[in-house]
Amino acid sequence: AAASAGNLPALQDALAAGADVGAPTGWCAFTALHGAAAGGHSAAALALLALGAPADAAGDHGWTPLHLAARGGHAEVVSLLISAGAAVDGRVCGGTTPLHLAAAAGHGRAVAALLAGGAAVGGRDGAGWAPLHRAAKRGHAAVVGLLVDAGADVDGGGRGGTTPLHLAASGGRDGAVAALLHRGAAVGAVDDKGVAAIHCAASAGRPSTVWLLVGGGADAAAADAAGYAPLTYAASGGHAAVVAALAAAGSVDVAAADARGSTPLHVAAAGGHVPAVAALIVAGAPVDAADGGGFSPLHAAAERGRAAVITALVAAGESVDAAGRGGATALSWAAGRGHAAAVAALLAAGADARAADEAGLTPLHAAVSHGDSGGHAGAVRALLAAGAAVDARSVDACTPLHMAALTGASGAVGALLAGGASVDAVDGGRRTPLAMAAAAGWLPAAAALLAGGAAAGAADGAGRTPLHRAAEGDHAPLVGALTAAGAPVDADDERGDTPLHRAAGSGAAAAVAALLAAGAAAGAPNDVADTPLHTAAGRGHAAVIPPLVAAGAPLGAVPGGPGGLAAGIDTPLHVAAAAGHAAAVRALLDAGAVVDAVDAVDGETAMLMAAQRGHAGLVGVLLAAGAGADRTNVDGDTAAHLAADGGHLPVLAVLHGRGASMEITNLNYESAADIAAERGHLAVVAALLGGVPSAGVGG
Numbered sequence: 001a002a003a004s005a006g007n008l009p010a011l012q013d014a015l016a017a018g019a020d021v022g023a024p025t026g027w028c029a030f031t032a033l034h035g036a037a038a039g040g041h042s043a044a045a046l047a048l049l050a051l052g053a054p055a056d057a058a059g060d061h062g063w064t065p066l067h068l069a070a071r072g073g074h075a076e077v078v079s080l081l082i083s084a085g086a087a088v089d090g091r092v093c094g095g096t097t098p099l100h101l102a103a104a105a106g107h108g109r110a111v112a113a114l115l116a117g118g119a120a121v122g123g124r125d126g127a128g129w130a131p132l133h134r135a136a137k138r139g140h141a142a143v144v145g146l147l148v149d150a151g152a153d154v155d156g157g158g159r160g161g162t163t164p165l166h167l168a169a170s171g172g173r174d175g176a177v178a179a180l181l182h183r184g185a186a187v188g189a190v191d192d193k194g195v196a197a198i199h200c201a202a203s204a205g206r207p208s209t210v211w212l213l214v215g216g217g218a219d220a221a222a223a224d225a226a227g228y229a230p231l232t233y234a235a236s237g238g239h240a241a242v243v244a245a246l247a248a249a250g251s252v253d254v255a256a257a258d259a260r261g262s263t264p265l266h267v268a269a270a271g272g273h274v275p276a277v278a279a280l281i282v283a284g285a286p287v288d289a290a291d292g293g294g295f296s297p298l299h300a301a302a303e304r305g306r307a308a309v310i311t312a313l314v315a316a317g318e319s320v321d322a323a324g325r326g327g328a329t330a331l332s333w334a335a336g337r338g339h340a341a342a343v344a345a346l347l348a349a350g351a352d353a354r355a356a357d358e359a360g361l362t363p364l365h366a367a368v369s370h371g372d373s374g375g376h377a378g379a380v381r382a383l384l385a386a387g388a389a390v391d392a393r394s395v396d397a398c399t400p401l402h403m404a405a406l407t408g409a410s411g412a413v414g415a416l417l418a419g420g421a422s423v424d425a426v427d428g429g430r431r432t433p434l435a436m437a438a439a440a441g442w443l444p445a446a447a448a449l450l451a452g453g454a455a456a457g458a459a460d461g462a463g464r465t466p467l468h469r470a471a472e473g474d475h476a477p478l479v480g481a482l483t484a485a486g487a488p489v490d491a492d493d494e495r496g497d498t499p500l501h502r503a504a505g506s507g508a509a510a511a512v513a514a515l516l517a518a519g520a521a522a523g524a525p526n527d528v529a530d531t532p533l534h535t536a537a538g539r540g541h542a543a544v545i546p547p548l549v550a551a552g553a554p555l556g557a558v559p560g561g562p563g564g565l566a567a568g569i570d571t572p573l574h575v576a577a578a579a580g581h582a583a584a585v586r587a588l589l590d591a592g593a594v595v596d597a598v599d600a601v602d603g604e605t606a607m608l609m610a611a612q613r614g615h616a617g618l619v620g621v622l623l624a625a626g627a628g629a630d631r632t633n634v635d636g637d638t639a640a641h642l643a644a645d646g647g648h649l650p651v652l653a654v655l656h657g658r659g660a661s662m663e664i665t666n667l668n669y670e671s672a673a674d675i676a677a678e679r680g681h682l683a684v685v686a687a688l689l690g691g692v693p694s695a696g697v698g699g
Contacts, residue, residue, distance in 0.1 A: 008043050021053045029059040037065035037081065040074035045081070055084040061093035070098035070114060073107030082117035089119060095126030103131035103147065106140035111147070121152045128159040136164035136180065139173030148183040161191035169197035169213060172206035181216040188218060194225030202230035202246065205239035210246060220249035227259030235264035235280065238273030247283035254285040261292025262300075269297040269313065272306035277313070287318040294325035302330035302346065305339030314349040321350075327357035336366030340378030343367075353388040360394035368404035372411040380412050390419045396428040405433035405449060408442030417452040424454060430461035439469035443477050456487035463493035464502075471499040471515060474508030483518040496526030497535075504532035504548060507541035512548065522551035525558045530575075537572040537588060540581030545572075549591040557600060569599040577606035577622065580615040585622070595625045603634040611639035616650035620658070629660035636666035644672035644688070647681035652688070662688055 024031050033053040036044040045065070049055060056064050066086040069077040078098070082088055089097050099119040102110040111131075115121060122130050132152040135143040144164070148154050155163050165185045168176035177197075181187060190196050198218040201209035210230070214220050223229050231252055234242035243264070246252050257263050265285040268276040277297075281287065288296050298318045301309040310330070314320050321329050331351040334342035343363075347353065356362050367379040384390065391399050401421045404412040413433070417423060424432050434454040437446040446466075450456065457465050467487040470478035479499075483489055490498045500520040503511040512532075516522065523531050533553040536544045549555065557571050573593040576584040585606070589595060596605050607627040610618040619639065623629060630638050640662055643651035652672070656662060665671050676684040 008047065012047065021048055021051045024057070024059065028063065030063070031057045031059070031065075033057060033065045034059055034063070034068055037074065037077050038068040038072055040069070040072055040077055042074070042076045042080060045077050049080065049084045055081050055086040056090065062090070063092050064090050066090065066098045067092055067096075067101060070107070070110050071101040071105060073102065073105060073110045075107070075109035075113040078102075078110050078113040079117065082113070088114060088117045089123055091125075095124070097123050097125070097131075099123065099131045100125055100129070100134050103140065103143050104134035104138055106135070106138060106143055108140075108142045108146060111143050115146065115150045121147055121150045122156065124158075130156055130158065132156065132164045133158045133162070133167055136173065136176045137167035137171060139168065139171060139176045141173075141175035141179040144176050144179040145183065148180070154180060154183050154185045155189050157191070160193070163189050163191070163197070165189065165197040166191060166195070166200050169206065169209050170200040170204050172201070172204060172209050174209055174212055177209055177212050181212075187213055187216045188222065190224070194223075196222055196224070198222065198230045199224055199228075199233050202239065202242050203233040203237055205234070205237055205242055207239070207241040207245045210242055214249050219251070220246050221252045221256070223258075229256060229258070231256075231264045232258050232262075232267055235268040235273070235276050236271060238268065238271055238276045240273070240275035240279040243268075243276050243279040244283070247279070254280055254283045255289060257289075257291070261290075263289045263291070263297070265289065265297045266291050266300045269306060269309045270300040270304050272301070272304060272309055274308050274312055277309050281312070281316045287313050287316045288322060290324070296322050296324065296330070298322060298330040299324050299328075299333055302334035302339065302342050303337060305334065305337065305342045307339075307341040307345040310342055310345040311349070320346060321352050321355055323355075323357070326359070329355045329357070329363070331355065331363045332357060332361070332366045335363040335379045335383060336369060338367070338370060338376040338379055340382060343379045343382050347382060347386045353383050353386040354392065356392065360392075360396075362389060362392045362400070364388040364390070364392060364400045365394060365398070365403050368400050368409050368412040368416070369407055371407045371409045376409070377411045377415070380415050384415060384419045390416055390421045391425060398427045399425045399433070401425060401433045402427055402431070402436055405437040405442065405445050406440055408437070408440060408445045410442070410444035410448045413445050413448040413452075417448070423449060423452045424458060426460075430459070432458045432460070432466070434458065435460055435464075435466045435469055438466035438475065438478050438482065439473055441470070441473050441475035441478060443475070443481060446478055446481060450481065450485045456482050456485040457491060459491070459493070463495075465491050465499070467491065467499045468493060468497070468502050471508060471511045472502035472506045474503070474506060474511045476510035476514040479511050479514040479518070483514075489515060489518050489520045490524055492524075492526065496528075498524050498526075498532070500524065500532040501526055501530075501535050504536035504541065504544050505539050507536070507539065507544060509543050509547075512544045516547060516551045522548050522553040523558070529558045531558055531572070533572045534570070534575050537576035537581065537584045538579050540576070540579060540584050542581070542583035542587040545584060545587040546591060555588065555591060555593045556597060569601045571597050571599075571606070573597065573606045574599060574604070574609055577615070577618055578609040578613060580610070580613065580618060582618055582621060585618055589621075589625050595622060595627045596631060603632075605631050607631070608633055608637075608639050608642055611648070611651050611655070612642035612646060614643070614646055614648035614651055616648070616654050619651050620654050623654070623658045629655060629658050630664060632664075632666070636668075638664050638666075638672070640664070640672040641666055641670070641675055644676040644681065644684055645679060647676065647679065647684055649684050649687060652684065
């Protein structure tokens, strides 16, 4: 404590009383010499050194008395410690030397003392910075001069190739910038990204630094590696004074586009920087310049909701209805992103609320295409109030109400209906807005449409009603709402499918339950005599099989139907077995399906179909359920014949293991081995002739 306070008498008394001159204290493991050095108490430091205090005693993280003296700018103590043998380039955690600390703090006398003591002027810390970088960043011009005069590399690249001039320019350290330029710093030196000091000054909004660099020969129009000029940096940051300074430099083209085709005005407009926008306009930037996508600064402002910029651009002469690529206007961009204030600004400036792009989409389409989030509802109201065409049609005949329904924007649906929208308008696929809401599962939007008089049973171009769409999407609450509103529960589409067919085919268990509760016919056949149970079996949706059977769906084939002779020949079990759906097969068997039921044309059982298609596991399931191992079809073929025909050796192995005969001949007097030979399945032939087919051999 005495050393830290510079109390020499007290220090002498303590030492005379036997105090250990080199003992560390409890705080950061610093010794008395650390304390004297930190406080700049040269007399105390001298006394301690004379009594043998170690000049290089290291505290926590390697801090020595010299680091503390340098950081505090205590030049006399620095010299004492170096004379006593302190390591002039010792490093603390992070690689910082005493010279880094003195330079960063701007202590010129301490820097001079360290340099006189042999400090390495170009030493790098752990981050790759030299003392000159530290001094330049903090703007210590005098220290910059000392270091460069002592041999520091004035253009030395630190992390990322950053030079001292970059750091000084970024901080607006004009004194340091001037000192570096005076000592030969390369004004156009670039870092690893092609960024020069003038880019740094522009980005940081340092107009005086920009002038200083331009006066030193910097290229005011230089592009970095990504193609961005200083003016783009300034515009991006909204630095109007820098914009003006660069524009006044003479060599800068205010209309020059960057790598993306954007001009500085696009960049400033997107950022909402009104003063920078104004400065660019004053400097002659064209307000109607198109970027790489064909969009103007007004589009850029509209996309980000910059209402004040929109007003400034229109006042400067930009066309409020200028169309970009695809014919989209700024109003469509603002509306599509829910920027109600920007929509209001554009409408106030005379924007056409009915303007359509090349796809026929209007700002009103855009406003409802993202639901009711954010400012979209306000944009919809503003557009309707401005006379937007409520039933405008896109090239595919889609109205704003269709889009609102598709995105579930129930608020927009209500606003559009209140504005006179046709509730049952159909698009190019003959779909109504209700059909779109039903397909997407938007109950509030569907409820709003139904309340507005939408036809619950309107069929689209494929003959499907909103109930079909809700059913196949498993939107059970919508199914309930539609049936309650009078939607025909057994309406059939162009294939004869009812909503229950669509739900069963999608495995939509909740929708199946809702339809059955509403009275849907569980056994209704479609045009090829398939019932919803056939559809569920063919898709492998085992979970919907029990409720369908419980509701009366027949487990057998349903004869007849518009499909003619090919219709109604298979049972649901046939269908599930042919498709290889084991869970559905088990569910049907559990529900009482006849395992050896034959179809009406080929006389095939479910097991014959499974064998023909190579479903070995299913063959085992069906045999275990009592299927006849040697049952034949109308051609006299057994399961072994059909498996051999397809080269399905695993099926033959299962059949052999369950006692099926491999020797039976069909009506053409062919055995399974004969058929396998005809098909070229030599491995199957060998296995059959060997007597015990192996499931591990391919056909």
